[in-house]
């Protein structure tokens with residue numbers, strides 16, 4: 001059974017001081033997180049401060065992106081080498097990066113490989129658009145994104161991999177997928193693709209649902225056996241609402257018991 005994981009993607013929110021305050025709030029409530037892997041993904045400029053705030057609490061830290069090269073003339077970019085030691089996780093292939101910044105499957109794949117080769121655990125995001133869903137292509141699109149992101153990644157490397165299913169139409173809209181609809185893709189296209197690539201070891205990969213997750217719907221998502229946690233956007237920007245989600249996810253999955 002994979003670990004129960006709840007990650008907060010702060011996106012481009014919080015100043016340095018706000019990030020410290022939010023991370024401190026999460027740390028103070030971390031006693032409620034028994035058995036749940038809690039990951040905070042602040043803007044890159046606040047990673048080190050958030051790491052320092054949560055130090056010793058068990059709360060982990062993740063970046064929201066990286067550049068696949070180790071170093072060089074890539075103004076504005078941050079590499080896996082630089083993130084190593086500052087955080088343990090990195091969100092890769094988020095739909096906002098794919099849609100707003102033109103990130104391709106091939107680039108996501110390079111980033112996933114860079115993350116693994118520098119000891120970072122990638123949270124690989126996949127998700128279909130509303131148009132793709134309505135034309136019946138969701139499963140095909142998701143299988144394609146998972147396969148492309150992991151192309152050439154050896155089985156020995158997938159220890160630490162997390163996959164997040166975030167349907168584009170559910171992100172920031174208040175219109176979450178139904179738990180059954182999410183489970184159909186996660187227990188279907190995602191699990192099957194991972195299994196075809198990695199066999200039985202794929203069963204240890206945590207699968208997160210993301211898209212308008214809140215304290216009111218997390219129990220229904222976590223109640224699905226193929227959903228092992230959540231990637232939370234808006235509701236991760238308040239320590240108490242985020243830690244309510246963590247607590248409820250843990251209770252529903254029986255984490256730590």
Ligand code: 13P
Nearest residue numbers: 009171172211212233234
């Ligand atoms: P919301 O929870 O705000 O819908 O965002 C989800 C998301 O994109 C997390 O990565």
